Amino acid sequence: MPAARLTLPSPAKLNLMLHILGRREDGYHELQTLFQFLDYGDEITFAVRDDGIIRLHTEFEGVPHDSNLIVKAAKKLQAQSGSTLGIDIWIDKVLPMGGGIGGGSSNAATTLLGLNHLWQLGWDEDRLAALGLTLGADVPVFVRGHAAFAEGVGEKLTPVDPEEPWYLVLVPQVSVSTAEIFSDPLLTRNSSAIKVRPVPKGNSRNDCLPVVARRYPEVRNALNLLGKFTEAKLTGTGSCVFGGFPSKAEADKVSALLTETLTGFVAKGSNVSMLHRKLQSLL
Ligand SMILES: C[C@@](CO)(OP(=O)(O)O)[C@H](O)COP(=O)(O)OP(=O)(O)OC[C@H]1O[C@@H](n2ccc(N)nc2=O)[C@H](O)[C@@H]1O
Ligand SMILES: Nc1ncnc2c1ncn2[C@@H]1O[C@H](COP(=O)(O)OP(=O)(O)O)[C@@H](O)[C@H]1O
Known part of the structure; x- marks a missing residue:
């Protein structure tokens, strides 16, 4: 029971x-x-x-x-x-x-x-x-x-099972509507399908980024700031921006510099969700 x-x-x-x-x-x-x-x-x-x-x-x-x-x-x-x-x-x-x-x-x-x-x-x-x-x-x-x-x-x-780095995630104080981004006429909708697995390196772009960055100066700002330390990327249709680091200490160091002006958090990437780890422990 x-x-x-x-x-x-x-x-x-x-x-x-x-x-x-x-x-x-x-x-x-x-x-x-x-x-x-x-x-x-x-x-x-x-x-x-x-x-x-x-x-x-x-x-x-x-x-x-x-x-x-x-x-x-x-x-x-x-x-x-x-x-x-x-x-x-x-x-x-x-x-x-x-x-x-x-x-x-x-x-x-x-x-x-x-x-x-x-x-x-x-x-x-x-x-x-x-x-x-x-x-x-x-x-x-x-x-x-x-x-x-x-x-x-x-x-x-x-x-x-990609690598599981530590991430610094910046949270620009704007809420982006997914529907709004997908209906933007300027969105690129013709990327060719990747047919080989695993996804080859060099395919890490987000096609939503140009449209989101154009509409939201707060997102543009976060991308520019984080981009000074590591490759800065957009997740989904935004607004969050993230970058990977080899250790928690390095992510924390950049976080301390950037979160003076921006909200953000540091978290470990994980290929098995913590929800499933918890459910497993209940069995
Ligand atoms: C694009 C992603 C990537 O993770 O963006 P985020 O929402 O996480 O930023 C998601 O798949 C989003 O999924 P989700 O947020 O569940 O979207 P939904 O509620 O299903 O769709 C919201 C609206 O976005 C548009 N939409 C969504 C997904 C999709 N593949 N094509 C679309 O055109 C549709 O206009 C839809 O009405
Ligand atoms: N439990 C919930 N948590 C967050 N958002 C919710 C929830 N239920 C409904 N929503 C609606 O879904 C929208 C998208 O939320 P969310 O999934 O957090 O964002 P995203 O899809 O950008 O990651 C919110 O703006 C909110 O209006």
């Missing part, structure tokens, strides 16, 4: 590269991207209720209760599994919203995996990932929990 209460991590992700290959008829874009997790994220606490009610107790600025991806994920799982149980949920939110580090998608995945465990549904990862995709393109990789090369709109995943 699993415990009726559980606290689980909800890690961030980085897109180590992101190429846009084209636009589908439904308006969504065909991508090739490399996802890696960070050992850094939110913490979500779940407590089972026996009356079927789903309630998120933590308020989010600008996100109504029923639009929150945590609530949406819980309601979909309850409806599709036929469970009569409910859940109380609290979140310690540290991940910036609209930062391209996947906080909302990660929260949805942690909810799906946490409730699968607490409600004893016995769903396998394929089923949870398929449900997750209906909530957002990035949810499946968080459900699977392994760094991955992603294709399609992000749902075709091949596990990969």
Whole structure:
């Protein structure tokens, strides 16, 4: 019998590269991207209720209760599994919203995996990932929990094991709308598909970067500042900017210089999500 209460991590992700290959008829874009997790994220606490009610107790600025991806994920799982149980949920939110580090998608995945465990549904990862995709393109990789090369709109995943450096992630104080970037006429949408695996070196660009940097001076500034110390990259559609370092000490050193004027954090890259490491430890 699993415990009726559980606290689980909800890690961030980085897109180590992101190429846009084209636009589908439904308006969504065909991508090739490399996802890696960070050992850094939110913490979500779940407590089972026996009356079927789903309630998120933590308020989010600008996100109504029923639009929150945590609530949406819980309601979909309850409806599709036929469970009569409910859940109380609290979140310690540290991940910036609209930062391209996947906080909302990660929260949805942690909810799906946490409730699968607490409600004893016995769903396998394929089923949870398929449900997750209906909530957002990035949810499946968080459900699977392994760094991955992603294709399609992000749902075709091949596990990969890139290096796991320490990262300094800068958080410009702007929220970038993914839909806005993907509808910009200046976006490059014709990168050729990479056919060989693993992705050859020299393919680390993010096709969204020129459009995001043009629209957001705060992002441009972060790229310029970090670029003085290491290759500075954009994750997803931004706003976060990151660079890799061989040790925590080196990342901390640059962080101390830059975070005088910019918000940021240092975290280790990880090919196995800390959510999955925690779930493994419960078995
Ligand atoms: C591009 C990525 C890379 O990780 O950006 P970030 O959001 O993380 O920055 C993601 O795949 C984003 O996934 P996600 O944030 O879940 O996007 P969704 O909510 O599914 O889509 C938001 C909107 O972006 C556009 N969109 C999104 C994904 C995609 N492959 N093509 C698109 O054109 C669509 O207009 C869609 O309505
Ligand atoms: N639990 C949640 N955490 C974060 N954002 C959420 C959540 N639920 C809904 N959202 C909405 O999703 C948007 C994108 O959030 P997020 O996933 O954090 O950014 P990104 O896709 O840029 O990494 C937010 O601006 C917010 O309106």
